[in-house]
Amino acid sequence: MSSPPHSPPDPDPSPSPRDVRRWRQYLADERAEAAVYRELAKRRTGNSQEILQSLAEAEGRHAAHWLALLGPHVGKPRRGGVRTRVLGFLARHFSSVFVLALAQRAEGRSPYAGDAHATDTMTADERIHEEVIRGLAARGRNRLSGTFRAAVFGANDGLVSNLALVLGISAAGVSNGTILLTGLSGLLAGALSMGAGEYVSVRSQRELLEASSPNPDTHTALTHLDVDANELVLVYRARGMSATDAEMHAAEVLRNRDVDLDATSASPAIDEHEAIGTGFGAALSSFSFFASGAIIPVLPYLFGLRGVAALVTASVLVGLALLITGAIVGLLSGAPPLKRALRQIAIGYGAAGATYLLGLLFGTSVA
Template structure:
């Protein structure tokens, strides 16, 4: 007969399997085609695991038990924040399955969980690739604004200047940093687009194909120069050569390759970077707008920035499939650590000047 600890553990496993299956089914409702089928198959696999725990629990299987908090959080994210966040967390959860060290779980169940982790990893990767670049720019742009302007403000606070001067410096840092980010993003995206445009095939080359004194192997060099494999390059060249002599077809020099890159608008990237950086850089100077003493305002600024860094760090952790709390703590440590260094430097220089 199982003891109370075993029953409690099995009931928790059963509740987790039910909750995880519900998460997969809920995400599947928003998907179509192959992704939907994969998610429903994962939910079915979780149902098989439920049967195992029900058979062990017997009459105790009907007793209600709550799933782990993390599993409940996955369901919440799936319902209200989209499948990308939920799948990223499920990837981490499947990788940390307790079945590998639990004697009451079968080897097949442990193997299932490991494979599930790879399946979810693939689905989460699709979601990450489909996410708008502007969203990533929002997270990282805001983080840059938070850290850089807090460091600037605390460096000025450490020098012992008045509240008014700190506020002026913070606003100047916000505008300077946001304009620099926007201009840099515009130049970066525009330059990348220009480089890609320069690498595209010249459309005039197609019209010259019928007059070429070459064979298919020589024409295949065009495709191989674009990174296409030898066999595929020769097949394409043969098609082009045959189309030259076919009266109902026209020769087309198609050098497209699946490693192409999509680049957005430089103007849109500049505007989004400006706004995201400015929104983050605004937070450290908010307390100084209310006429508080410099010391009190600096403490409140650190608290506000710390909370904001927890959020951005947690989001980065979720999207990367890593534990969000640890990523959040790392983000806070880096941000406040940089601010502490600049405060110390400001204090040293302020003392030396006086």
Template sequence: MGGDARSGPVRSPARIRRWRRMLADEREEARVYRELASRSTGEERDILLALADAESRHAAHWERLLGAEVGQPRRGRPKMRLLASLARRFGWLFVLALMQQAESQRYASVSDAPASMAADERIHSEVVRALAARGRSRLSGTLRAAVFGANDGLVSNVSLVLGVIGGGASSQTVLLTGLSGLLAGALSMAAGEYVSVSSQRELLAAVAPEEAVETALPQLDVDANELALVYRARGMSAEEAERRARAVLQEQPVGPALGVPGTADSDVVGTAIGAATASFAFFAGGALVPVLPFIFGVQGLTAVVVACVLTGAALMLTGGTVGVLSGASPLRRALRQLAIGVAAATVTFLLGLGLETVLH
């Protein structure tokens, strides 16, 4: 447990350096939250400013421990400085996903930090998780289409390119095949996303209560038990359905009369045009990567190596981005994405090689 400068733990040089580092990190973290708040409005801005104030209180703890040895203001760790820079330049969802990991790991094994500060950081992690979830829900439809589009473009086209290379195709044939796969796949993905999102939005609209029923409800000749059946059919427990039915019939509504908390929101699904456009653009972008060396006239083994390296890097970038946005380990997701791409490309290359051997 930390104390003040006179009654606290032994003030060794190593400990003082650690306290100064903790102080710098807390100040940097408060700066990140204030940067994010400057890019936000309403309730989200208030929450971020409250988090910044909490980090400033934590900084005050290290200032008290250091006392006269607080020294000149220092910069935080490179990771925290990077987050502050990202907060100034990019959307706050990306930064919050990274902050979520930083908060959850803070003070887990720091003996000089009070238990209350470690508990604070765990709560902060949940607050940041909830804020990031808001952003993800607003982007989920288009973001899903973009990520899947890029990944599918990379994996499918590198597999296609390596498959025809294994079959002994010339560089011109490889280029033509790759560009054809790019266009066909991008159009197919866009059409599939448009149909999928349109169908999902139509399904949500079909299950939503009609406004006419909402307005007519007070005049219906039903008792609480009958109305409760509506709520139970929509997924409520029997007890909750009975409570809500009685409240509605007594003209004490707790929200839309026939609405059920937790019902999917069509805003989360996104728009069909937005999903189709994102899917087309990102699939085409991903599918272009393995074809790039052939477009620029590189041939033979060099072209294959360049295509594989570029595709591998792009797959890791895509996987890492998904990891960051989902709050998971970016490296683990990046390696998983790379392994999937390598496996698919290896299988198609071996199939092409086998067919070339059989046919010739």
């Protein structure tokens, strides 16, 4: 996570103007990143706070490297890059997985690997920092994954399905009133269906997990177990332990009856129930986001646009929304946001375009 102390480099007596500009930007970015980690640390406690403070100290050491190289050429303090400034603003006003996801991407874009004036230790630090931030963000992503999944699916389904519905009906040659009524009906029917489906899906998944989780009342049976037979060994073997490990762990549990029956490993486990979320939360999220997505293709018709103008406006609005949701998914998942955004819009326009062609065919056949 942090590099060992090392002597600062001697300043270059005659650096090129290009080197000076680059080093000054590196210095500004390192100072800005250190400030981001200090801001995040203020909103955390315990282990997370200590880790973020250590990251800030590491960035401070990197800043000292560029400061020493610059020597008398340091000049006036510069501002960090746009991305770093945006990250600093978010860190000052928010403390969420979204900020950590942006910090993770910032660490992953470090230019030090291709810069001869950056030390190997600094390059290694930046790579490790990305993994540290990934670890800090993991629990937040885990908590978010259930309702976030429902929200993303709901918004995209609303955008794509209602755009496809509106375009298909429009291509069939029906009146604006019919298009508007169809779009609003699709919004309501789809949102209710998505909400109900998410509730049933999440509840069923949680019930399956609960059926596989250890029964806490089983602990009361420990005092009556036959020590020689030790049926407890079978419990741990059924959970995947080897016979030897199961016997050792069962013997430890019986020696100390306060040991948790489910303490089969010292490694931290992810709460699967937390990752899935609640049925009500997923349903509400899915309903709300489907409705918010599905209303967008209908807006031009609500404001009185007709014909091609309405179709083009609806398509553009939906395209922008798909780009935004795709970019957000990319940022939170640590993937390239532009790639995810383009993928979203390609899928959405592909589905809507196919429905529009079917509407044209249907309308022609009716005529």
